[in-house]
Amino acid sequence: MVKSNYIIELTNISKSFGDKTVLDDVSLSVKKGEFITILGPSGCGKTTLLRLLAGFNTASEGEIRIGGEVMTNIPPHKRPVNTVFQRYALFPNYNVFDNIAFGLKLRGVERKQIESRVKRALKTVGMTDYEHRDVNSLSGGQQQRVAIARAIVNQPQVLLLDEPLAALDLKMRKDMQMELKEMHRSLGITFLYVTHDQEEALTLSDRIVVMSEGRIQQIGTPTDIYNEPCNSFVADFIGESNILNATMVRDRLVRFMDKEFECVDEGFGENAPVDVVIRPEDIYIISQTSSAMFTGTVRSCTFKGVHYEMFVDTPDGYEIMIQDYNPFEVGQQVGMIVKPSDIHVMRKERVCNTFEGEMIDSSHVEMLGEKFECATVQGVQAGEKVSVEVDFGHVELTDDAEDGTAVGTIRFILYKGDRYHLTVRTDGGENIYVDTHDVWEDLDEVGIKISPDHIRVKPLK
Ligand code: ATP
Secondary structure, eight states: OOOOSEEEEEEEEEEEETTEEEEEEEEEEEETTOEEEEEOOTTSSHHHHHHHHHTSSOOSEEEEEETTEEOTTOOGGGSSEEEEOSSOOOOTTSBHHHHHHHHHHHTTOOHHHHHHHHHHHHHHTTOTTOTTSBGGGSOHHHHHHHHHHHHHTTOOSEEEEESTTTTSOHHHHHHHHHHHHHHHHHHOOEEEEEESOHHHHHHHOSEEEEEETTEEEEEEOHHHHHHSOSSHHHHHHSSOOEEEEEEEEETTEEEETTEEEEOSOOOSOSSEEEEEEEOGGGEEEESOSTTOSEEEEEEEEEEOSSSEEEEEEOTTSOEEEEEESSOOOTTOEEEEEEOGGGOEEEEOSOSSEEEEEEEEETTEEEETTEEEEOSOOSSOOTTOEEEEEEOGGGEEEESSGGGSSEEEEEEEEEEOSSSEEEEEEETTSOEEEEEESSOOOTTOEEEEEEOGGGOEEEEOO
């Protein structure tokens, strides 16, 4: 029998709380000794995934193996994992030694061995000679080190870390990141790290798992994920980018901002709708507009410590972000150049909204859990299931949720150079995607309106 090289194997894991799906068909294999980071916005299911691994929750579907063994019936304390939480959860009445020794004492480990293991753990986290200190007298960073020592003293095969640095200030966080990397190297065990901080993920990880709304979007090395994001969500979430609607004219030729650009991508077909992403550091900004690929006017220029960040408005109404070591004056006419290899083309996940609906009568359809008026549909019976399409730009959002036919909450905002592409989650848990020039904020509650002639009803055949 070939022994798996993977320490963690998640196969088709789903988890629901009531009728809410929090993890949806997640599969992931983690190599022994890897530093893997689960990265995603708040609420995407990162902690839930970690809790399933630790055994604090049970998956609704799928299988978890750790060290080749199925974990379904293994309680948390018998799993070869230990967890470090965001809030250190130390025992306030115990000193440093007793906090770290707690688990070992519980398991009846011999006194001498406890002493040497606690000392070794303290050395690993850089806190030799702290064993008699009261934990309340320690700084946040030191308390987190004790929490890590308490986890590694059990010699787990896998260390699960749930945003362990989130409560620390920026300077301490940066220092601890380096220390964690060093600890990972010296311990040689697998680290599964959860964070919503992109920079932290890029700095620490061998591989990053980007999640959104309970699903894995992309798995790859930090460089893969940064340079080759698989969709606009990943491109936007990892670092700053210009993401624009585009059309792949043919292989190696893409059209956006009403111009054609050479690129290096192939295999998207002809005249296919795509997204392009261009990192702000990949756009060259020059004073001569005559030799440029496109032109614009500098609207803002801010020094960011190493580079300047500029926003340039093009004559066609696009806003482009550029990072350069040299500043350009606000109001100055400038030219821009992009290399074909720096234009990254991504397949669009969808080109319009598609919903399942049911005809109520010839001019009303039920979708998104509500009754919408539509233009009269011929040849479709009441009660018949239909497919409904609505263009992103034909959904109207209202401030007052009561004014809409349906109600939703803004869950994700993607700026596309000349418009916002919003993901709105309805109260029934379905997504509707909206293109708008209006500025909304994350988690705004909105009414959803669609004019009847923009609802395209299609029989399901
Ligand atoms: P954060 O970074 O904010 O901690 P996260 O990505 O870790 O977010 P989770 O904590 O896994 O997200 O939560 C995912 C979703 O599941 C959230 O909408 C949360 O409210 C929901 N959820 C988590 N635990 C429970 C529970 N026990 N009962 C009901 N819903 C839950």
